[in-house]
Amino acid sequence: MKYILILGDGMADYPISQLNNKTPLQYAKKPHIDFLAQNAEVGMVKTIPDGIPPGSDAANLSVMGYNPRVYYTGRSPLEAASMGIDLSDTDVAIRCNLVTLSEDEEYDQKTMIDYSSDEISSEEAKELIYEINRHFKNDSICFYPGISYRHCMVWKNGYTGLKLTPPHDILEKKITNYLPSGENTEILLDMMIKSYDILKDHPVNKARVSRGLRPANSIWLWGEGKKPSIPKFYDKYKLNGSVISAVDLIKGIGILAGFRNVEVEGATGNIDTNFYGKAQAALKELESGQDFVYLHIEAPDECGHRHEIENKVKSIELIDDRIVGPIIEGLEKYDDYRILILPDHPTPLSLRTHTAEPVPFLLYQKTNPKKSGVTGYDELQAAKTGIIFNDGYKLMDHFILD
Template sequence: MKYVVVLGDGMADYPMPQLNNKTPLQCAKKPNIDFLAKHGETGMVKTIPDGIPPGSDAANLSVMGYNPKLYYTGRSPLEAISMQIELSESDVAFRCNLVTLSDEPSYSDKVMIDYSSDEISTEESAQLIEAVNHHLKTKDIVFYPGISYRHCMIWTNGPEGLNLTPPHDILERKITRYLPEGEYGRLLLDMMVESSAFLKDHAVNRDRIKRGLRPANSIWLWGEGKKPAIPEFHEKYGIKGSVISAVDLIKGIGLCAGLESVDVEGATGNIHTNFAGKAHAALKELESGRDFVYVHIEAPDECGHRYEIENKVKAIELIDEQVVKPLMDGMEKYDDYRILVLPDHPTPLSLRTHTPEPVPFILYQKSLKKPSAIIEGYDEFEAKKSGIFIEEGHTLMDKLIKG
């Protein structure tokens, strides 16, 4: 038996007036995913436990079979592990975004224009993080470059529980109410304010402005946590597998779980990612002897945050055409396989951030293919009609692997 998860990050949504009061999943032309829904088991699953923020960290932990209430320690340590940063027990990792803030003189009066600085290139951002390290590094605090706008700060003996705000949650809002508070929060805020002073005139940003691009004119710190202790996937389920993602967070969860992390050339984490390359890489992993592959596609989530309505529909269609169809065709040679398709959480276009509602899932098995109660296809409302509801999201993986 072969097992594949296709995780369309943030695919679930609310009806939109611009889409004739339909959701992107309802509007998207996705014949392959709809086929799975019509011949498999479709329902709703709650991936975010009550009391836990609806982030991709907790949601993907849940989908991968790990109860966030037991294993969630924060987003950034998972990303740090993916970046091959050695974390000690006393280290606290923070996500460090390079963001675009408006140009008001007072930092607290600025507006969050873009949490990704126009999806700044990795080459440019590496130079900016080098400057951040030069100005802000101490014996206890070090900054590490990542991919595009996503970077990491490690604080030895640093604080936890600071209630920091993700920048993608406050797009186009004045940042006054969302700045770090308290004794340790003040230290973080001082670093953010200081970064805005030297980043705005950096050569990289001057060049970006000349090219009509948004400058990465501040760091934004959030998502702190310590290294988690996650049981290995092989020990839990008795099979070996791989994770395929362009996002350090998902790679980090996979690595913590003992999965192989596979890089795909051209995988970006946005609408321009190498969709087909991810499907090809997944099939290659299965052919090499792996029994399980977790294929994560970030594009729908990014489109939700950026209010790109047409692109979110397009991203779902590309997942159907360039990921799901090749996977189904490529796995047909195996005696049997199961494929699980779902989002990790909703990222409603109207809100531009994550929400904790249950999401629709499809569980299809080749040998059990039969007409289901799903008539229209795969979307939030058809899945709810099935009456199938999984209260604890981390048990869905048990259903996939154990049947």
Template sequence: MKYVVVIGDGMADYPVPELHNRTPLEAARKPNMDYLAKNGEMGLVKTVPDGLQPGSDVANLSVFGYNPKLYYTGRSPLEAVSMGVSLGENDVAVRCNLVTLSDEEKYEDKTMIDYSAGEITTIEARELIKAISEKLNSDEFSFYPGISYRHCLVWKNGNLNLNLTPPHDISGKKIGDYLPKGEGGELLLSLMKESTKILKNHPINRERIRKGLNPATSIWLWGQGRKPSLETFYDKFKLSGSVISAVDLVRGIGMLAGLKPVYVEGATGNLHTNYRGKAMAALEELESGRDFVYIHVEAPDECGHQGLAESKVKAIELIDSELLGPLLQGLSKWDYSLLLLPDHPTPLSTRTHSGDPVPYVLYRKNKPMKNNYECYSEKSAALTGIFVEKGHTLIEKLINS
């Protein structure tokens, strides 16, 4: 038996006028998802426990089968593991975004123009983080490059009693009310301010401006935490497995759980990613003897944060045609169970994460069901009356199926 989880990050949403009062899932042409819904178990699952922030870190921990209330210690340490960054017992990892801020002279007066600096390329970003490292690294602080706009700061003997805001939560807002607060907040703010001087006239940014692209004008620090400890996936479920994702966060959770990280050429974490490559990589892992594969696609989440309705629909359609289509065809040689869901909603209307329950489909090849569901969507899932309150138990339904 083979087991597969497919995550469309942030895929769930609310109806929006741009899509004739439909959600992106309702508006998208997605025959493979709809087939799974009509032949599987569909319902709602709460992946973000009450009291925790609705982020991909918390939600994916749940979907992997780990109770976030027991295991969650912060976002950035999960990413640091994937990046190969070594964390000491008292080290604090902090997510470091490259962002585009408006050009007011006083830092506090600036506005968050773009939390991803125009989805800056990894090659460009590495040069910018290198420049920042050369100027700002110290015995206390060390910067490490990641993918695209997502990077890491390690703070030796750092503080956790901080109030740091995700930059995607404040798109289009003045940053003054959202700057670091708490113990050590002034230290982090000083790094953010200093970064603007380093980045302002960097050749990478000058070239991006020449091309009409958003420059990376500042770092933005958030998502602090210390390294967690997870029971291995094999010890927990007696399955060997792999994780396929373009983002360090999801890959890091998988690695902490003892899953094999799989790197797919052309996997970017945005709309223009290698969907088919992820499907092929998953099938190769299963062919090699793995029991379980976790496939994560970031694209719908990025479109949600940017408020791009048509692009979010397109991302869902590409997951359906370029990932699910080849995947289902390749899986047909085995008995398998497949779980499809978003980790959390990223509503177009708010452009940030929501803790609302998300629609899931559990399809079992050897136990197909015949349902009258219209399609795979938030509304259809709610109408089934099936609700999984504890998200970390959903994977047990997959494996015990």
């Protein structure tokens, strides 16, 4: 048996007027996914436990079969694992975004213009993180460059339980009420404020502005946590797994779970990603002897955050055409296989951030097709089946063990 899980990050949504009061999943043309849904088990799954923030970190842990209430210690340490950062038990990892803030005002009066600085390139970002390190690195603090706008700060003997806000939650909002606050955050706020003067006139940013791009004129710190202890996926399911993603967070969870991390040329984490290349990489992993592939696509989530309605629909259609279609074709040579398709959480276009509602899933098996009673895959039809996993981490047990 071969297993493949296809996760469209943030794919679920609310109906919006611009799509004739349909959700992007309802509106998108996705014949391959809809065919599977008609012949699969279809239902809803609650990936975010009550009381836990609706982030991709907790949600993907849940989808991967790990109870977030037990194994979630924060976002950044999961990303640190992907970046090859070896955390000690007393280290605190903190996500460092390179963001674009408005100009002119005092720092605490600025507005969050872009949490990604126009998807700054990794090469440009590395120069800026090196400059940040030149000013702030000491025996306790060190910054590590990552991919695009996503980076990491390690704070030796640092603190957790801090009041920090994800920058993608406050797009186009004044940052006044969202700055680090409370105990043990003074050092973080001080670095953020000083980073603006360090970065705003940096040659990298001057060159970006000359090309009509937004400058990465501040760091933004959030998502702190300590090194988690995640059991190996193989020990639980006796399957050898691979993870395919352009996002350090997902790679990190996979690495901690004992998966093989697969790099795909042209995988970007956005709508310009190499969809087809990801599908071919997944099939190659299965052909090479792997039993399970966790294939993650970030594009719908990014489009949700950016309120890109047409692109969110397009990203779903590209997942259907360039990933699901080729994967179905490529799997036909096996006697049996299972496919699980779902988002990790909703990223509603109208809110531009994550929410915690249950999301639709479909579970298809070649040798055991089921008439689901639905005509397609979307939030409304999945809810009507009455099937729901309120403990999201149990869906993986059902996918593999039942």
